[in-house]
Amino acid sequence: MKSNHLNEEQIAQAAEAINNDNLQSLEPIIQEHLKDCNECANEVMIVSDMIENVHLKTLENTKTNHKSNARFIKLAIGIAATITLLMIVYTLFIKNENKNPYLTKNKLIIENQQIINDTNQTAQKNTTLTQDKIEKKNLSSSDQLIAFNENQELEMIFDRYTETSMRASDVVIISNQIIKTNNTNTTSINWKNDGQALNIEIFDNNGQKIIEKTITSNHFPVNLIKNEGLYYWKLLDSDYNLIFCGKIIYKKPPSL
Numbered sequence: 635m636k637s638n639h640l641n642e643e644q645i646a647q648a649a650e651a652i653n654n655d656n657l658q659s660l661e662p663i664i665q666e667h668l669k670d671c672n673e674c675a676n677e678v679m680i681v682s683d684m685i686e687n688v689h690l691k692t693l694e695n696t697k698t699n700h701k702s703n704a705r706f707i708k709l710a711i712g713i714a715a716t717i718t719l720l721m722i723v724y725t726l727f728i729k730n731e732n733k734n735p736y737l738t739k740n741k742l743i744i745e746n747q748q749i750i751n752d753t754n755q756t757a758q759k760n761t762t763l764t765q766d767k768i769e770k771k772n773l774s775s776s777d778q779l780i781a782f783n784e785n786q787e788l789e790m791i792f793d794r795y796t797e798t799s800m801r802a803s804d805v806v807i808i809s810n811q812i813i814k815t816n817n818t819n820t821t822s823i824n825w826k827n828d829g830q831a832l833n834i835e836i837f838d839n840n841g842q843k844i845i846e847k848t849i850t851s852n853h854f855p856v857n858l859i860k861n862e863g864l865y866y867w868k869l870l871d872s873d874y875n876l877i878f879c880g881k882i883i884y885k886k887p888p889s890l
């Protein structure tokens with residue numbers, strides 16, 4: 635397209651022809667193009683104006699300075715026209731770059747690609763997060779499995795006591811031997827007691843004693859248990875003779 639426009643020399647010729655009022659002197663091909671092409675016509679008009687201005691100024695200068703010669707005038711006109719052309723070319727170039735559908739399309743494609751990349755990255759991040767979550771869930775569920783493993787040694791002690799043996803000495807166990815709870819805050823081990831000092835012990839399923847307390851009351855809250863899992867509780871008299879052994883299964887309600 636651009637290559638079909640008038641070249642700089644043709645533009646200059648056309649501008650001069652306009653200024654000299656003899657457009658007819660131009661090659662027909664230039665005349666035809668100027669009729670059809672507003673862009674080139676504009677360039678010609680601008681250059682023509684420029685030349686005219688320089689002419690006028692030069693004429694003024696010539697009036698006051700008769701030593702200015704025609705060579706200088708021609709040079710000045712040439713420089714002015716060249717500057718104008720450069721400005722036009724620059725303007726057109728900038729204009730074209732902004733308007734060029736191919737460039738714009740590419741830019742759009744690049745921008746879209748960026749958006750796609752961003753989206754992919756976000757998606758990847760989300761996937762990673764989800765994977766982390768799943769891994770955490772798997773980990774915690776395997777932790778849970780471990781936390782609910784029976785402790786063989788404590789199981790043997792547990793097995794020695796049954797619901798029917800809950801009455802031991804003066805202490806009557808009220809709680810179930812297996813206390814299932816989803817909230818340790820609201821759960822306690824209960825028994826009847828005439829006020830004697832008893833010892834309560836709670837073990838995790840590794841057999842580690844996690845709670846030990848001497849009490850004279852008839853219940854013991856299990857809210858010190860924070861993690862889900864299987865626990866064993868022992869009630870002992872003041873001489874540490876075992877009165878009873880039970881279990882606590884603490885499983886939180888499924889969270890959303």
Ligand SMILES: [Zn+2]
Pocket residue numbers: 638639640667671672673674675
């Ligand atoms: Zn043109």
